[in-house]
Amino acid sequence: MKTTDKILVLGCRGLVGSAIVRELTKLGYSNLLTPVKTELNLLNQQSVLDYFALHKPKHLFLAAAKVGGIHANSTYPADFIWENLAIQNNVFEAAFKSNVDRLLFLGSSCIYPKNAPQPMKEDCLLTSVLEPTNEPYAIAKIAGLKTAESFRRQYGRHFYSVMPTNLYGINDNFHLENSHVIPGLIARMSEAMKKNDPIFAVWGTGNPRREFLYVDDMARACIHVMNLEGSIPDLINIGTGEDISIGELALMIKNLLGYKGEITFNPNQPDGTLRKLLDVSRIHSLGWKHSIDLQTGLKLAIDFYLNRT
Numbered sequence: 001m002k003t004t005d006k007i008l009v010l011g012c013r014g015l016v017g018s019a020i021v022r023e024l025t026k027l028g029y030s031n032l033l034t035p036v037k038t039e040l041n042l043l044n045q046q047s048v049l050d051y052f053a054l055h056k057p058k059h060l061f062l063a064a065a066k067v068g069g070i071h072a073n074s075t076y077p078a079d080f081i082w083e084n085l086a087i088q089n090n091v092f093e094a095a096f097k098s099n100v101d102r103l104l105f106l107g108s109s110c111i112y113p114k115n116a117p118q119p120m121k122e123d124c125l126l127t128s129v130l131e132p133t134n135e136p137y138a139i140a141k142i143a144g145l146k147t148a149e150s151f152r153r154q155y156g157r158h159f160y161s162v163m164p165t166n167l168y169g170i171n172d173n174f175h176l177e178n179s180h181v182i183p184g185l186i187a188r189m190s191e192a193m194k195k196n197d198p199i200f201a202v203w204g205t206g207n208p209r210r211e212f213l214y215v216d217d218m219a220r221a222c223i224h225v226m227n228l229e230g231s232i233p234d235l236i237n238i239g240t241g242e243d244i245s246i247g248e249l250a251l252m253i254k255n256l257l258g259y260k261g262e263i264t265f266n267p268n269q270p271d272g273t274l275r276k277l278l279d280v281s282r283i284h285s286l287g288w289k290h291s292i293d294l295q296t297g298l299k300l301a302i303d304f305y306l307n308r309t
Helices: 015-026 045-055 070-075 077-097 132-155 181-194 215-226 246-257 281-285 294-308
Strands: 007-010 059-062 102-106 158-164 166-168 199-203 212-214 235-238 262-266
Touching: 007 015, 015 166, 015 215, 045 077, 059 077, 059 215, 070 077, 070 132, 077 102, 077 132, 102 132, 102 215, 132 158, 158 215, 166 181, 166 215, 166 294, 181 199, 181 246, 181 294, 199 246, 212 215, 212 294, 215 235, 235 281, 246 262, 246 294
Parallel strands: 007 059, 059 102, 102 158, 158 235, 166 212, 199 262
Antiparallel strands: none
16 A cells, blocks of 8 residues: 555544554555544445545455444344444445455454364364354354455455454443453443442453454554555454453453452353464464553553543
Protein backbone atom coordinates (compact mmCIF):
# COMPACT_ATOMS: atom_id res chain seq x y z
CA MET A 1 0.00 0.00 0.00
CA LYS A 2 1.26 3.48 -0.87
CA THR A 3 0.86 6.12 1.81
CA THR A 4 -1.35 8.15 -0.55
CA ASP A 5 -3.67 5.25 -1.48
CA LYS A 6 -7.30 5.59 -0.42
CA ILE A 7 -7.73 3.08 2.41
CA LEU A 8 -11.10 2.22 3.95
CA VAL A 9 -11.21 0.97 7.55
CA LEU A 10 -14.62 -0.48 8.45
CA GLY A 11 -15.24 -0.76 12.17
CA CYS A 12 -13.00 2.26 12.78
CA ARG A 13 -14.52 2.98 16.20
CA GLY A 14 -14.10 -0.58 17.44
CA LEU A 15 -11.22 -2.24 19.22
CA VAL A 16 -9.33 -3.45 16.14
CA GLY A 17 -10.44 -0.85 13.62
CA SER A 18 -9.39 2.09 15.79
CA ALA A 19 -5.99 0.45 16.37
CA ILE A 20 -5.53 0.01 12.61
CA VAL A 21 -6.36 3.69 12.08
CA ARG A 22 -3.88 4.72 14.81
CA GLU A 23 -1.12 2.61 13.28
CA LEU A 24 -1.79 3.71 9.69
CA THR A 25 -1.74 7.35 10.80
CA LYS A 26 1.51 6.79 12.69
CA LEU A 27 3.07 5.27 9.55
CA GLY A 28 2.11 8.26 7.41
CA TYR A 29 -0.93 6.94 5.52
CA SER A 30 -2.82 10.13 4.78
CA ASN A 31 -5.88 9.15 2.74
CA LEU A 32 -8.02 7.19 5.18
CA LEU A 33 -11.76 6.60 4.97
CA THR A 34 -13.23 6.01 8.43
CA PRO A 35 -17.05 6.08 8.23
CA VAL A 36 -19.07 5.64 11.42
CA LYS A 37 -22.51 4.00 11.63
CA THR A 38 -24.37 7.26 11.01
CA GLU A 39 -22.46 7.66 7.74
CA LEU A 40 -22.57 4.05 6.55
CA ASN A 41 -25.02 1.35 7.65
CA LEU A 42 -23.25 -1.91 6.82
CA LEU A 43 -26.49 -3.86 7.27
CA ASN A 44 -28.03 -1.95 4.35
CA GLN A 45 -26.90 -3.43 1.04
CA GLN A 46 -27.72 -0.39 -1.10
CA SER A 47 -26.03 2.02 1.32
CA VAL A 48 -22.84 -0.03 1.15
CA LEU A 49 -22.92 -0.22 -2.66
CA ASP A 50 -23.51 3.53 -2.91
CA TYR A 51 -20.68 4.35 -0.50
CA PHE A 52 -18.14 2.24 -2.40
CA ALA A 53 -19.27 3.63 -5.76
CA LEU A 54 -18.85 7.18 -4.48
CA HIS A 55 -15.55 6.87 -2.60
CA LYS A 56 -13.81 4.10 -4.59
CA PRO A 57 -11.37 2.84 -1.92
CA LYS A 58 -8.23 1.09 -3.18
CA HIS A 59 -7.65 -1.03 -0.07
CA LEU A 60 -9.99 -2.24 2.66
CA PHE A 61 -9.66 -3.50 6.22
CA LEU A 62 -12.90 -5.28 7.19
CA ALA A 63 -12.81 -5.03 10.97
CA ALA A 64 -16.53 -4.34 11.45
CA ALA A 65 -18.47 -7.10 13.20
CA LYS A 66 -20.88 -7.85 16.00
CA VAL A 67 -18.69 -9.27 18.76
CA GLY A 68 -18.99 -10.34 22.39
CA GLY A 69 -17.95 -12.89 25.00
CA ILE A 70 -19.50 -16.20 26.04
CA HIS A 71 -22.50 -14.56 27.73
CA ALA A 72 -23.36 -12.39 24.73
CA ASN A 73 -22.88 -15.24 22.23
CA SER A 74 -25.09 -17.57 24.27
CA THR A 75 -27.82 -14.96 24.76
CA TYR A 76 -28.03 -13.46 21.26
CA PRO A 77 -27.08 -16.26 18.81
CA ALA A 78 -29.43 -15.09 16.04
CA ASP A 79 -28.07 -11.55 16.15
CA PHE A 80 -24.50 -12.81 15.97
CA ILE A 81 -25.01 -14.96 12.90
CA TRP A 82 -27.31 -12.83 10.77
CA GLU A 83 -25.72 -9.43 11.46
CA ASN A 84 -22.21 -10.69 10.72
CA LEU A 85 -23.32 -12.51 7.58
CA ALA A 86 -25.14 -9.39 6.37
CA ILE A 87 -22.16 -7.10 7.00
CA GLN A 88 -19.73 -9.46 5.28
CA ASN A 89 -21.90 -10.15 2.23
CA ASN A 90 -22.67 -6.47 1.67
CA VAL A 91 -19.02 -5.46 1.94
CA PHE A 92 -17.64 -8.27 -0.25
CA GLU A 93 -20.17 -7.50 -2.98
CA ALA A 94 -19.37 -3.78 -2.92
CA ALA A 95 -15.61 -4.38 -2.80
CA PHE A 96 -15.82 -6.69 -5.80
CA LYS A 97 -18.05 -4.41 -7.86
CA SER A 98 -15.93 -1.31 -7.13
CA ASN A 99 -12.64 -3.11 -7.86
CA VAL A 100 -11.02 -2.81 -4.43
CA ASP A 101 -7.41 -3.92 -4.93
CA ARG A 102 -6.74 -5.55 -1.55
CA LEU A 103 -9.19 -6.60 1.15
CA LEU A 104 -8.28 -8.01 4.56
CA PHE A 105 -11.06 -9.84 6.39
CA LEU A 106 -10.66 -10.21 10.15
CA GLY A 107 -11.99 -13.47 11.50
CA SER A 108 -11.64 -15.07 14.92
CA SER A 109 -9.88 -18.03 16.46
CA CYS A 110 -13.30 -19.43 17.42
CA ILE A 111 -13.61 -20.71 13.82
CA TYR A 112 -11.49 -23.70 14.78
CA PRO A 113 -12.99 -26.96 16.09
CA LYS A 114 -13.73 -27.33 19.78
CA ASN A 115 -11.26 -30.20 20.17
CA ALA A 116 -8.67 -29.07 17.64
CA PRO A 117 -5.07 -30.15 18.36
CA GLN A 118 -3.17 -27.48 20.26
CA PRO A 119 -1.69 -25.17 19.12
CA MET A 120 -4.22 -24.80 16.30
CA LYS A 121 -2.86 -24.72 12.77
CA GLU A 122 -4.73 -23.07 9.92
CA ASP A 123 -5.34 -26.43 8.23
CA CYS A 124 -7.45 -27.77 11.14
CA LEU A 125 -10.35 -25.60 9.96
CA LEU A 126 -13.58 -27.58 9.36
CA THR A 127 -12.09 -30.88 10.57
CA SER A 128 -14.60 -31.41 13.43
CA VAL A 129 -17.42 -29.76 15.43
CA LEU A 130 -17.30 -26.20 16.79
CA GLU A 131 -17.64 -24.98 20.37
CA PRO A 132 -21.44 -24.76 20.97
CA THR A 133 -21.35 -21.53 23.01
CA ASN A 134 -20.21 -19.42 20.03
CA GLU A 135 -21.10 -21.62 17.04
CA PRO A 136 -23.37 -19.07 15.26
CA TYR A 137 -20.65 -16.39 15.38
CA ALA A 138 -18.00 -18.90 14.28
CA ILE A 139 -20.09 -20.05 11.32
CA ALA A 140 -20.51 -16.44 10.19
CA LYS A 141 -16.75 -15.90 10.38
CA ILE A 142 -16.05 -19.15 8.50
CA ALA A 143 -18.43 -17.96 5.80
CA GLY A 144 -16.50 -14.69 5.61
CA LEU A 145 -13.10 -16.28 5.15
CA LYS A 146 -14.50 -18.75 2.60
CA THR A 147 -16.07 -15.83 0.71
CA ALA A 148 -12.69 -14.09 0.56
CA GLU A 149 -11.03 -17.33 -0.53
CA SER A 150 -13.68 -17.94 -3.21
CA PHE A 151 -13.34 -14.47 -4.74
CA ARG A 152 -9.61 -15.06 -4.91
CA ARG A 153 -10.00 -18.47 -6.56
CA GLN A 154 -12.69 -17.52 -9.05
CA TYR A 155 -11.78 -13.94 -9.90
CA GLY A 156 -8.14 -13.62 -8.83
CA ARG A 157 -8.98 -10.85 -6.35
CA HIS A 158 -6.50 -10.04 -3.58
CA PHE A 159 -8.89 -10.84 -0.74
CA TYR A 160 -7.23 -12.38 2.34
CA SER A 161 -8.17 -13.39 5.88
CA VAL A 162 -6.39 -13.20 9.21
CA MET A 163 -7.56 -15.06 12.31
CA PRO A 164 -6.68 -13.16 15.50
CA THR A 165 -6.52 -14.75 18.90
CA ASN A 166 -8.30 -13.05 21.84
CA LEU A 167 -7.67 -9.31 21.57
CA TYR A 168 -7.74 -6.57 24.21
CA GLY A 169 -6.61 -2.99 24.73
CA ILE A 170 -7.58 0.62 24.01
CA ASN A 171 -11.23 1.16 22.97
CA ASP A 172 -12.27 -2.30 24.17
CA ASN A 173 -15.85 -3.00 25.26
CA PHE A 174 -15.86 -2.96 29.07
CA HIS A 175 -19.52 -3.95 29.49
CA LEU A 176 -20.03 -5.79 32.77
CA GLU A 177 -21.76 -8.78 31.11
CA ASN A 178 -21.38 -8.71 27.32
CA SER A 179 -17.63 -8.09 27.07
CA HIS A 180 -14.71 -10.45 26.46
CA VAL A 181 -12.77 -11.90 29.36
CA ILE A 182 -10.04 -9.26 29.93
CA PRO A 183 -12.19 -6.10 29.75
CA GLY A 184 -14.94 -7.93 31.66
CA LEU A 185 -12.59 -8.85 34.50
CA ILE A 186 -11.12 -5.32 34.61
CA ALA A 187 -14.55 -3.67 34.72
CA ARG A 188 -16.16 -6.05 37.21
CA MET A 189 -13.14 -6.11 39.51
CA SER A 190 -12.98 -2.32 39.47
CA GLU A 191 -16.64 -2.21 40.49
CA ALA A 192 -15.93 -4.70 43.27
CA MET A 193 -13.17 -2.42 44.54
CA LYS A 194 -15.52 0.60 44.58
CA LYS A 195 -18.01 -1.41 46.65
CA ASN A 196 -15.30 -2.87 48.92
CA ASP A 197 -16.53 -6.37 48.08
CA PRO A 198 -14.43 -8.93 49.97
CA ILE A 199 -14.99 -11.66 47.37
CA PHE A 200 -14.75 -11.50 43.58
CA ALA A 201 -16.26 -14.40 41.63
CA VAL A 202 -14.72 -15.30 38.28
CA TRP A 203 -17.07 -16.94 35.77
CA GLY A 204 -16.26 -20.60 35.19
CA THR A 205 -13.70 -22.80 36.88
CA GLY A 206 -10.66 -20.69 36.04
CA ASN A 207 -8.99 -23.70 34.40
CA PRO A 208 -9.40 -22.92 30.67
CA ARG A 209 -6.31 -21.54 29.00
CA ARG A 210 -6.43 -18.61 26.60
CA GLU A 211 -4.02 -16.68 24.40
CA PHE A 212 -4.20 -12.87 24.41
CA LEU A 213 -2.80 -10.31 21.95
CA TYR A 214 -2.65 -6.57 22.54
CA VAL A 215 -4.66 -4.83 19.84
CA ASP A 216 -1.86 -2.53 18.62
CA ASP A 217 0.17 -5.64 17.82
CA MET A 218 -2.83 -6.93 15.86
CA ALA A 219 -3.01 -3.68 13.90
CA ARG A 220 0.66 -3.93 12.97
CA ALA A 221 0.14 -7.53 11.85
CA CYS A 222 -2.78 -6.52 9.60
CA ILE A 223 -0.78 -3.77 7.91
CA HIS A 224 2.17 -6.13 7.56
CA VAL A 225 0.02 -8.69 5.75
CA MET A 226 -1.51 -6.05 3.47
CA ASN A 227 1.98 -4.96 2.44
CA LEU A 228 3.34 -8.44 1.71
CA GLU A 229 4.50 -9.18 -1.81
CA GLY A 230 4.40 -12.44 -3.71
CA SER A 231 2.29 -15.43 -2.70
CA ILE A 232 0.14 -14.80 0.39
CA PRO A 233 -1.81 -17.61 2.13
CA ASP A 234 -5.62 -17.43 2.14
CA LEU A 235 -5.69 -17.72 5.94
CA ILE A 236 -3.15 -16.56 8.53
CA ASN A 237 -3.30 -16.94 12.32
CA ILE A 238 -2.32 -13.87 14.35
CA GLY A 239 -1.34 -14.38 17.98
CA THR A 240 1.48 -14.66 20.48
CA GLY A 241 1.86 -18.45 20.59
CA GLU A 242 1.61 -18.23 24.41
CA ASP A 243 -1.35 -18.89 26.72
CA ILE A 244 -2.40 -18.50 30.36
CA SER A 245 -5.19 -19.92 32.53
CA ILE A 246 -8.18 -17.71 33.33
CA GLY A 247 -7.34 -18.14 37.01
CA GLU A 248 -3.79 -16.87 36.47
CA LEU A 249 -5.11 -14.00 34.37
CA ALA A 250 -7.55 -12.95 37.10
CA LEU A 251 -4.68 -12.91 39.61
CA MET A 252 -2.57 -10.72 37.30
CA ILE A 253 -5.42 -8.24 36.93
CA LYS A 254 -6.03 -8.32 40.69
CA ASN A 255 -2.40 -7.42 41.37
CA LEU A 256 -2.31 -4.66 38.73
CA LEU A 257 -5.57 -3.10 39.97
CA GLY A 258 -4.63 -3.49 43.62
CA TYR A 259 -7.76 -5.43 44.59
CA LYS A 260 -7.40 -6.77 48.14
CA GLY A 261 -10.29 -9.24 48.24
CA GLU A 262 -10.41 -12.98 47.60
CA ILE A 263 -10.88 -14.45 44.12
CA THR A 264 -13.29 -17.37 43.84
CA PHE A 265 -14.70 -19.24 40.84
CA ASN A 266 -18.27 -19.93 39.74
CA PRO A 267 -18.45 -23.31 37.98
CA ASN A 268 -22.13 -22.71 37.17
CA GLN A 269 -21.00 -20.34 34.42
CA PRO A 270 -19.69 -21.95 31.19
CA ASP A 271 -15.96 -22.40 30.61
CA GLY A 272 -16.13 -22.71 26.85
CA THR A 273 -13.28 -24.52 25.13
CA LEU A 274 -10.68 -25.77 27.62
CA ARG A 275 -7.74 -24.50 25.59
CA LYS A 276 -7.39 -22.14 22.63
CA LEU A 277 -3.86 -21.51 21.42
CA LEU A 278 -2.94 -20.57 17.86
CA ASP A 279 -0.02 -21.94 15.92
CA VAL A 280 1.64 -18.72 14.72
CA SER A 281 4.49 -20.24 12.74
CA ARG A 282 2.94 -19.06 9.44
CA ILE A 283 2.86 -15.35 10.38
CA HIS A 284 6.34 -15.66 11.94
CA SER A 285 7.65 -17.07 8.66
CA LEU A 286 6.15 -14.02 6.91
CA GLY A 287 8.19 -11.64 9.06
CA TRP A 288 5.89 -10.53 11.90
CA LYS A 289 6.01 -11.22 15.66
CA HIS A 290 4.19 -9.60 18.58
CA SER A 291 6.09 -7.03 20.65
CA ILE A 292 3.84 -6.29 23.67
CA ASP A 293 3.83 -8.86 26.47
CA LEU A 294 0.71 -9.61 28.52
CA GLN A 295 1.82 -7.77 31.66
CA THR A 296 2.57 -4.59 29.70
CA GLY A 297 -0.63 -4.87 27.69
CA LEU A 298 -2.78 -5.34 30.77
CA LYS A 299 -1.28 -2.20 32.34
CA LEU A 300 -2.15 -0.23 29.19
CA ALA A 301 -5.70 -1.61 29.11
CA ILE A 302 -6.27 -0.90 32.81
CA ASP A 303 -4.93 2.66 32.46
CA PHE A 304 -7.27 3.25 29.52
CA TYR A 305 -10.27 1.94 31.46
CA LEU A 306 -9.52 3.91 34.64
CA ASN A 307 -8.96 7.14 32.71
CA ARG A 308 -12.27 6.85 30.85
CA THR A 309 -14.52 6.19 33.85
